[in-house]
Amino acid sequence: MTANLLNDHQGRRLATHLSLLLDDLDAIARLPELAPGRPGADRLRASLAAVRAAVGDIRSSLALPGDVRPSLKRRVAAVAEVWAARVEDLRARRLKSYGDVHPDLPRVLDPLLDRLLQALEALGAAASELPEDRP
Numbered sequence: 057m058t059a060n061l062l063n064d065h066q067g068r069r070l071a072t073h074l075s076l077l078l079d080d081l082d083a084i085a086r087l088p089e090l091a092p093g094r095p096g097a098d099r100l101r102a103s104l105a106a107v108r109a110a111v112g113d114i115r116s117s118l119a120l121p122g123d124v125r126p127s128l129k130r131r132v133a134a135v136a137e138v139w140a141a142r143v144e145d146l147r148a149r150r151l152k153s154y155g156d157v158h159p160d161l162p163r164v165l166d167p168l169l170d171r172l173l174q175a176l177e178a179l180g181a182a183a184s185e186l187p188e189d190r191p
Contacts (some may be wrong), residue, residue, distance in 0.1 A: 129186035138178035
């Protein structure tokens, strides 16, 4: 049994992020493009199932609760944190792998991303002030 590999805070963090991932998968699964008979839909649905199975394996291996939804506080904080980390991938210097970057792009894009990052950090801070109520 590996249940005692995580302290309570680590377990909540992992469970919260896995719950958000499953929510995103649910949103994808509801897209009309995944209706039976649509090109590529069967493969994509199978891939979604494989990700769900991997999440299930993590939950069961670490004895994480599978049916507990994160509180609004944890949900909002996790979304803000995940997207704040992703903002760095959107910087002009990181877009080079997608093609030539216009020389003026960093001057325009990066301050806008800084503003977005600050807004995400403020969102996370606001979430930290919420009560720990469960839905």
